[in-house]
Amino acid sequence: DQQVKQNSPSLSVQxxxxxxxxxxxxxxxxxxxxxxxxxxxxxxxxxxxxxxxxDKNEDGRFTVFLNxxxxxxxxxxxxxxxxxxxVYFCAAVYSGAGSYQLTFGKGTKLSVIP
Amino acid sequence: xxxxxxxxxxxxxxxxxxxxxxxxxxxxxxxxxWYQQTPGQGLQxxxxxxxxxxxxxxxxxxxxxxxxxxxxRSEMNVSTLELGxxxxxxxxxxxxxRGAYEQYFGPGTRLTVT
Numbered sequence: 279d280q281q282v283k284q285n286s287p288s289l290s291v292q293x294x295x296x297x298x299x300x301x302x303x304x305x306x307x308x309x310x311x312x313x314x315x316x317x318x319x320x321x322x323x324x325x326x327x328x329x330x331x332x333d334k335n336e337d338g339r340f341t342v343f344l345n346x347x348x349x350x351x352x353x354x355x356x357x358x359x360x361x362x363x364x365v366y367f368c369a370a371v372y373s374g375a376g377s378y379q380l381t382f383g384k385g386t387k388l389s390v391i392p
Numbered sequence: 393x394x395x396x397x398x399x400x401x402x403x404x405x406x407x408x409x410x411x412x413x414x415x416x417x418x419x420x421x422x423x424x425x426w427y428q429q430t431p432g433q434g435l436q437x438x439x440x441x442x443x444x445x446x447x448x449x450x451x452x453x454x455x456x457x458x459x460x461x462x463x464x465r466s467e468m469n470v471s472t473l474e475l476g477x478x479x480x481x482x483x484x485x486x487x488x489x490r491g492a493y494e495q496y497f498g499p500g501t502r503l504t505v506t
Binding site (some may be wrong): 310312314319320321322323324327367369371373375376377378379380381382383384385 | 396423425427434435436437440442447448450482484486493494495496497498499500502
């Protein structure tokens with residue numbers, strides 16, 4: 279049973295436009311969410327996170343939105359750059375579990391076209 | 393600050409053998425987690441260690457084990473290797489810091505079982 283889902287395996291966006299990556303979760307106990315970017319042959323790189331007490335968090339070109347009632351979050355990248363081309367993973371944490379286990383989606387491959 | 397390091401980066405083993413992978417966390421990080429990444433299953437949680445104690449374990453067979461040393465360095469061991477164990481094994485470290493669940497990943501060890 280996949281608790282974190284990224285339903286779009288891939289996304290292509292023109293350079294300079296907005297990239298919107300989506301993520302849905304089923305476990306209502308999740309209360310902290312993270313986005314990671316991964317290049318081939320490298321480990322995932324942390325991008326941005328959001329606690330369930332917020333509905334938006336911004337960091338430069340990256341903004342994460344959380345809709346708890348819909349169990350949905352999204353990552354907006356504005357403007358998109360060719361260097362943003364990578365696989366993006368959404369991850370969730372249940373902080374009450376007493377450990378730092380991340381539950382990941384299967385990723386969305388973003389291609390930014392120059 | 394140096395990032396998470398993993399050794400070796402690449403490994404080829406034969407079915408039935410055993411393997412030990414090593415991870416050095418970011419200085420000051422006491423929590424170390426291990427994940428397995430495969431094309432079909434994505435990133436899956438193996439286990440998490442904190443202060444030399446296993447705090448959480450994912451849904452993997454007992455052939456997968458790990459440990460953490462007093463300097464927070466961690467090792468994972470896979471015994472009686474199977475072809476399906478071929479994967480990228482990722483180690484991640486994090487601060488024991490309530491409210492912040494970001495994990496920082498190493499480059500991974502690519503294990504190929506033949």
